[in-house]
Amino acid sequence: MNQFNFRPLFRYEDAFIEGILTTLKLAFQAGAAGLILGLVCALLLGRGNRAINLIIRSYIELIRNTPPVIQIFIIFFVFPTIGVRLPPFEASVVALTLYFGAFVTEIVRSGLASIPRSQLEAGHCLGITNLQVFLHVVMLPALRNIYPSLTSQFILLLLGTSVASFISTEELFHTAAFVDSRTFRSFEVYALISAIYVSLVIAFRLFFFAFGKLAFRWPTAR
Amino acid sequence: MRSFGSIDLLSFTTAFQYTVLLVIMALALGAPLALGFATMRISRFLPVRLLAAIVLQIMQGIPLLALLMFVYFGLPVFLGIRMPPLMAVVIAYTIYTAVFLGEIWRGGIEAIKRTQWEAGASLGISKLQQFRHVIAPQAFRIALPASVGFLVQLIKGTSLAAIVGFIELTRAGQLSAAATLQPLLVYSIIAAIYFAICFPLTLLSRKLEVRLHGSR
Numbered sequence A: 001m002n003q004f005n006f007r008p009l010f011r012y013e014d015a016f017i018e019g020i021l022t023t024l025k026l027a028f029q030a031g032a033a034g035l036i037l038g039l040v041c042a043l044l045l046g047r048g049n050r051a052i053n054l055i056i057r058s059y060i061e062l063i064r065n066t067p068p069v070i071q072i073f074i075i076f077f078v079f080p081t082i083g084v085r086l087p088p089f090e091a092s093v094v095a096l097t098l099y100f101g102a103f104v105t106e107i108v109r110s111g112l113a114s115i116p117r118s119q120l121e122a123g124h125c126l127g128i129t130n131l132q133v134f135l136h137v138v139m140l141p142a143l144r145n146i147y148p149s150l151t152s153q154f155i156l157l158l159l160g161t162s163v164a165s166f167i168s169t170e171e172l173f174h175t176a177a178f179v180d181s182r183t184f185r186s187f188e189v190y191a192l193i194s195a196i197y198v199s200l201v202i203a204f205r206l207f208f209f210a211f212g213k214l215a216f217r218w219p220t221a222r
Numbered sequence B: 001m002r003s004f005g006s007i008d009l010l011s012f013t014t015a016f017q018y019t020v021l022l023v024i025m026a027l028a029l030g031a032p033l034a035l036g037f038a039t040m041r042i043s044r045f046l047p048v049r050l051l052a053a054i055v056l057q058i059m060q061g062i063p064l065l066a067l068l069m070f071v072y073f074g075l076p077v078f079l080g081i082r083m084p085p086l087m088a089v090v091i092a093y094t095i096y097t098a099v100f101l102g103e104i105w106r107g108g109i110e111a112i113k114r115t116q117w118e119a120g121a122s123l124g125i126s127k128l129q130q131f132r133h134v135i136a137p138q139a140f141r142i143a144l145p146a147s148v149g150f151l152v153q154l155i156k157g158t159s160l161a162a163i164v165g166f167i168e169l170t171r172a173g174q175l176s177a178a179a180t181l182q183p184l185l186v187y188s189i190i191a192a193i194y195f196a197i198c199f200p201l202t203l204l205s206r207k208l209e210v211r212l213h214g215s216r
Helices: A013-045 A050-064 A068-082 A088-113 A117-125 A130-167 A172-183 A186-215 B006-041 B046-060 B064-079 B085-111 B114-122 B127-164 B169-180 B183-214
Strands: none
Touching: A013 A050, A013 A088, A013 A130, A013 A172, A013 A186, A050 A088, A050 B183, A068 A088, A068 A130, A068 B127, A068 B169, A068 B183, A088 A130, A117 A130, A130 A172, A130 A186, A130 B064, A130 B127, A172 A186, A172 B064, A186 B046, A186 B064, B006 B046, B006 B085, B006 B127, B006 B169, B006 B183, B046 B085, B064 B085, B064 B127, B085 B127, B114 B127, B127 B169, B127 B183, B169 B183
16 A cells, blocks of 8 residues: 655646646637537528538537547548648647537527427517527527536536547646656546546536526526 | 558457447446446435435546546556556446446436335335336336437547557557558548447437437
């Protein structure tokens, strides 16, 4: 039985902080871009154009049924062969955006489907513009319905950013592997970053919970 | 450098068997644990419920990669034992399966109304029999689509075992791509194999879900 010894890790405090920041940056950038991508795809799916539907559906199924590692590999190793050369961080952002976007599309689509037609008609009866109907009568209630799934998908994305270390993006997990190779304190290193990930997840959960309570205060009929 | 040939395809086949083995082992060992977690979460005793909730919350906040490295490198060093790679990887995936499947199954069990338990009790059968004959069959139907969905996630997740050098499909792909310098071909094949396994399961999960909601 070994002794716990976290002391050797203290020297790498800056590296860990740098790693956390990169992980957060990855999650935020991919999260924001993926959200937009998902929204656009979900709205396009609703238009009923056969060709566009086919493209978006294949995109979703391809992404959802292959491992993210392979997707990152393809973007990092295969794209250069067709002339698109991306540094590790950017490649990770692109891969995670595509990944997150596919899940967001499905979530937003189900959210839009959860709004009954009658509600739309009720909106039109108020004599407001189409855009106002879309924003206030369709989009906001839909967003409220899907808020829990969206936020937990973001949490999964946050954990999923660790996969970016496969192509040597210097995020938290990569930092851990680096410090491990320097100090040989495997147990302590991975216990530490597990604790960091768990704290991040709990912090985001609390934030999303509080934000949801604040943002969706209006009462519902249900 | 060598060109891509039948030897690569052969190595994919062998590696694929390890991917399948990993999935089967994780399910076989993780499912009983998941059932344990699920029953702990609905236990009558608050401390048991609380303990299970805390453990599950924490485990769900750890990335699979960190879990893998922790079990593979951390535990043996800490305990001062040698652990065969397959065992370490299987332990990590067992924990992963137990945690996520446990939450899914808890949801299924909780979806069954209290009155069903009471109906069982009024027949004079024991708590265990109530669960076995009244609750479990209904909960199973409700939790099945999500469980199949998790199976897809697990299959995709086995790709991460590549990080510890465990030769499953993704690792075999990495090695082959490095040797042949043909990442496009190699990763397309690997992606296609995963897709061929996962897509039918996704469709099945969706179909089960439609059937479940249709019968309501």
